[in-house]
Amino acid sequence: MGYQAHFRVWRGGDDGGLRDYTVEVNEGEVVLDIIHRLQATQCPDMAVRWNCKAGKCGSCSAEINGRPRLMCMTRMSTFDRAETITVTPMRTFPLVKDLVTDVSYNYTKAREVPAFKPPAELGPGEYRMQQVDVQRSQEFRKCIECFLCQNTCHVIRDHSENEEAFSGPRYLMRVAELEMHPLDQAENRPEEARGDHGLGFCNITKCCTDVCPENIRITDNALIPLKERVADRRYDPILRLFRRKRD
Ligand code: SF4
Ligand code: SF4
Ligand code: FES
Numbered sequence: 001m002g003y004q005a006h007f008r009v010w011r012g013g014d015d016g017g018l019r020d021y022t023v024e025v026n027e028g029e030v031v032l033d034i035i036h037r038l039q040a041t042q043c044p045d046m047a048v049r050w051n052c053k054a055g056k057c058g059s060c061s062a063e064i065n066g067r068p069r070l071m072c073m074t075r076m077s078t079f080d081r082a083e084t085i086t087v088t089p090m091r092t093f094p095l096v097k098d099l100v101t102d103v104s105y106n107y108t109k110a111r112e113v114p115a116f117k118p119p120a121e122l123g124p125g126e127y128r129m130q131q132v133d134v135q136r137s138q139e140f141r142k143c144i145e146c147f148l149c150q151n152t153c154h155v156i157r158d159h160s161e162n163e164e165a166f167s168g169p170r171y172l173m174r175v176a177e178l179e180m181h182p183l184d185q186a187e188n189r190p191e192e193a194r195g196d197h198g199l200g201f202c203n204i205t206k207c208c209t210d211v212c213p214e215n216i217r218i219t220d221n222a223l224i225p226l227k228e229r230v231a232d233r234r235y236d237p238i239l240r241l242f243r244r245k246r247d
Pocket of ligand 3: 050051052053054055056057058059060061070071072073
């Protein structure tokens with residue numbers, strides 16, 4: 001049975017504001033359906049980014065009642081029918097218009113992570129790995145690049161001055177994935193994570209993990225192990241001695 005819901009949606013750029021709408025909701029719909037209905041019936045110029053409507057392209061990230069979420073994976077049935085539902089753009093990134101933000105910070109940070117460096121003597125098709133190593137990186141490869149974790153992390157959310165020094169959870173996770181790859185020949189990814197990507201800014205609050213729609217355990221499985229490797233390499237006296245002898 002359909003009903004009329006109350007929506008409050010950000011309209012315009014930085015100098016815009018929240019506008020109220022009453023809009024029809026039908027059985028089984030998600031927030032993105034309602035935003036599309038608003039576009040179709042009341043505000044044809046509303047900017048919204050989306051592609052798959054299946055939780056796989058990572059395009060429809062927004063903040064719903066203040067919580068970073070995918071609009072296409074947020075069911076209307078999870079809200080009280082009398083509740084006013086607020087939809088705002090991701091707060092961390094520069095606003096383009098309405099619900100669309102400029103997420104190019106993330107692409108810049110992605111480019112700063114040096115690529116996988118396979119052994120020179122192996123050609124494509126000659127890589128051999130233990131299943132356990134494959135499984136470890138498969139969790140990280142579920143990432144759909146929705147940037148909700150990047151948007152949520154307090155290191156940059158209210159502190160744009162940290163953007164240059166900090167790559168955010170998604171790209172620290174990428175460094176961890178490469179560091180854990182048994183065939184990666186890069187010299188010292190943990191040191192890069194610390195020095196070039198700002199791993200030390202992360203105080204393992206797990207807010208990034210809490211909002212990940214792919215349920216990737218970013219903090220426990222990527223960031224903490226990376227921090228442990230940094231600590232091992234820099235501060236463990238036995239390991240340092242061992243490395244000195246080996247080198
Ligand atoms: S765990 Fe680290 S990266 Fe994740 S939100 Fe907290 S400070 Fe940011
Ligand atoms: S790690 Fe999760 S929250 Fe972060 S970009 Fe990937 S899918 Fe989105
Ligand atoms: S539209 Fe693709 S994740 Fe929502």
